Amino acid sequence: MAEPLLEVSALSKAYGSLQAVRDVSFTLAEGGSLGVVGESGSGKTTTARIVLGLEQADTGHVTVRGHDRSIRRRGRAERLRRAREVQIVFQDPFLSLDPRLSAGVVLHETLKLHFPDIDHARRIAQLLGQVGLGEREAAALPRHLSGGQRQRVAIARALAVEPSVLVLDEAVAALDVCVQAQILNLLADLREQTGTAFLFITHDLGVVSQVTDHLVVMRHGEIVERGPTARVLTEPRHAYTQLLLASVPRPAGIT
């Protein structure tokens, strides 16, 4: 196997006496899609925040294409370079988008910061097209958009910097099922077109089955099972993975 795009090795993080993440390691290949599954308190979001650089790990390393992200760096160029390594889409776009900025302005600001020399209007049109937003949506403030449209804006903003890794932290959990299906399909299309690798943080095994190739299952801050998604979901080896699968509501008589 080629050198992994994202390598997380032996991450640990404690908040006071609470060990949020314990010795977590995984890798994500170029253009790959890895699911991190767990319930509340499993440490999945803390792991994502460390990968992103929003939290510092107590021990362990996060590297993207061999660059270590775990060491604190202050320079502007280094911060921008790191931003181009990893981007994130949060669960609730209403909270993560600036309520005063339209989609077009958000994208323009982002591009101005990262790529000052390119033709911004053309790139903005391209990004909006990629996520399926029109001119009306580009000019509208977040509060005038639907939940699905807001999430598309958040995805366009993340893609604007051409990240190597896109972290999706419960990015489809708050959406209605029809909108969720549209966004999941959109993400699958984007992965094919742009080669961006996905790190999917979710509690939903159906979503994981649909959009990831590999999977780690976390519980109480530790990885309890890992492997190709189809294998883990059809032949779970750890008792906890089996419990998770058994808890998915399934009507009698339907398989």
Place this chain on the structure above:
Amino acid sequence: MTILRISELRMRLPGTRRPVLDGVDLTVGAGETVALVGESGSGKSLTSRTVLGLLPPGAAVEGTVAVEGEDVLAMPATRLRELRRRTVAMIFQDPRAAINPLRGIGDFLAEGRPGSQDRVRELVSAVGLEHRVLRQYPHELSGGMLQRVMIAAALMGGPTLLLCDEPTTALDVTTQAEIVALLASLRQRYGTGLLFVTHDLELAAAIADRVYVMYAGRIAETGPAGMLLSRPRHPYTAALLAATPRVLETPRPRLATIPGQPPDLRTELAGCAFAVRCPRVTPVCHSDVPEPITRGEGVVACHHSITGGESDG
């Protein structure tokens, strides 16, 4: 015996062009579990709230909402208070938002019911909690435990009907499975009828005897849970099922989606609410509202319902 009969329920809100509820018919039998499924804005929560006489400000309502034969919409305030105290209880999505954080659990459960200590202890055991929670405060309990407290509180008045509005949506999947099993066992034990409001069609089918699927303020389809899932008759039900990601050995390359969005409250509807998004649409769908038709054990409101019943999923 029918404990809840909603007939021809219509509700208009100020500043809208179409009714937010448009002729809803729904029944819950004694000890029966009925699920009401729909997406955001379909009117499922509004429908369940009318059963307690909770209406949004400025709402104009027609039709009847009869609990044990008595119309809630016509009840005087004193009668309504009795109804909420004894006959109908409700459990909400977020237990932490529905409980006073400053009061102990025991205090909360016995509130307004002096001399009910034995009942409190019985119910706390019935929902699978230890008696020591009575001395604890909400912040000391997990979300799942707190939802069990809310269920015990709802059962305090010995209701014949329990309204559950997305009671497991905020919970982890393993906790959800526990709460669903708990509700099923309590129904056996106390014979309470359950109206379960959810956005999750598969959860609905797992817990309920019958399922109603709601779209844009109307009942699109209703039928026995198993039948609805294996043989949906309404194109909307079929589309919902096809759009749900599932644990599959070989995932589909893409999920089936339906284009567009549910109709806005600011536009009038001439025909079927689903017409503009429907794959089976014909001109009649845009002009005539489909009447509910009995098909087998279910009822479907569609001009071109799926016959034979095989879904593509």
